[in-house]
Amino acid sequence: MPAKIPATIVTGFLGSGKTTLIRHLLNNAEGRKIALIINEFGDLGVDGDILKGCGDATCTDDDVMELSNGCICCTVAEDFVPTLEKLLSRKDLPDHIVIETSGLALPQPLVQAFNWPEISTRVTVDGVVTLVDGKAVAEGRFAHDINAVDAQRAADDNLDHETPLSELFEDQIACADLIVVNKSDLLEPIEAKSLSDRLRTESRPGVQVVSTSMGVLPADVLLGRSAAAETDLDARDAPHHHHGEDGEHDHDHDEFESFVVTRPEIADPKAFADLVAQTIRSHDILRLKGFAAVTGKPMRLTIQAVGPRVDSYYDRPLGGSERETRLVVIGEAGLDRAAITAALSA
Structure with a gap:
């Protein structure tokens, strides 16, 4: 029987640096052919396009598959498993699969999905990598911007769990094979050591904790862990993952909104970044992401x-x-779309 294809699950809250870490991995894959499955959020496939733009021959556009139908752990049967089956049916199989989850996804149900008969003989969970925003966690928060995480939660109509962020953080730590303390450059050395020590005590025995900034880690640290996590679910207990009696929860999806702003190319990237920052401050925008064409430049910004x-x-x-x-603009309901569009189009 052919060897199973290893898959790495990358989890962590919005803003922890998952996309940056994966982009660095693709640019330093050391010859591995890597396929990506991305649990997208928002009106525009920005995370997918960022990774498709890596320009690395080991990961072509065809190797990036996006899930845009909601939280990945809540759409396993309808979305994730069929996507993985489609990937595994290709003649040109990848050497490794990397799965970037939404920051709200519970990792345990996703790991459990690898026991489904359709895929269990062909792929295995090489490891679960949990990214932590070191600065935020050291200051007693779970993410750089809690409001942005809440906006992400409210905008996902398919999300069928409302796990408190504190419990979701515990789930991500409990399931991890590797914990990455990102943005460690923003911490004092004693703060970084204290946080790493704390995470070691809160995780399973033998789980590694590493510190980095900008997601810079060698591929050999992230890949090749051979954890077979789907066979070890009891040790990755998720005590807080629960559903209501009918499997549904009420959501107030009207508290947040997102929309796309389209404008012509820009002339000065630095001035435009300042304009974006000023617009964010003036209109209490929680999250903004997208792409720009710069006059006279052949590359996408x-x-x-x-x-x-x-x-x-x-x-x-x-x-x-x-x-x-x-640009995708995300914020609380009641955003002045006309004013924001005018500001970003100036």
Whole structure:
């Protein structure tokens, strides 16, 4: 029987750095052919496009598959398993599969899905990697911007669990084979050590805790862990994962909203980043992400903002039909869409 294809599950709250870590992995895959399954959130496939733009021959556009039908742990049968089956039916199989979950996904049900007969003989969970926003957790929070996480929760109509963030964080730690304390450059050395020590005591025996910034880790640290996590579910107990009697929960989806702003290409990336930051502050925008075409530049500019922090970088060449700027804006209900669109179009 052929060897099972290893799959790595990457979990962590919005803003912890999952996409950045995976992008670095793709650019330093050391010859591995990696396929991605992404649990997308929002009106525009930004995370998928960021990863498709890696430009690495080991991960082509065809190797990136997006799930946009809601929280991955709540759509296992309808969405995830069929997507994985489709990937496994290809003649050109990947060497490794990486799955980026939504920050709200419970990792345990996803790991359990690998025991489904349709896929259990062909793929195995090589490891569960949990990313932690080191600065936020050290300060007693679970994410850089709790409101943005709540907005993500409210915008997902398919989410059928309302696990408190504290319990969801415990679930992510309990299921981990590797805990990555990201943004460690924002911590004092004694803070970083204290947090790492704490996470070791809160996780299962033998779980590794590593610190990094910008998701920079060697591929050999992330991949090749051979955990076979789907055979070890009892040790990854998720005591807080529960559903109501009818399997549904009430959600107030009207508290948050998201929309897309499209404008022509920009002339000055630095000035535009300042404009984005000012617009975020003026209109209490929780999350903004997207792409821009820059006048005279052949490369696409990726823009990501969580709270007041705006990051941007060039990721891949632009196609002829892509010379425009498209941004997803996420915030509490009642956003002044006209004013925000006007500000971002200035």
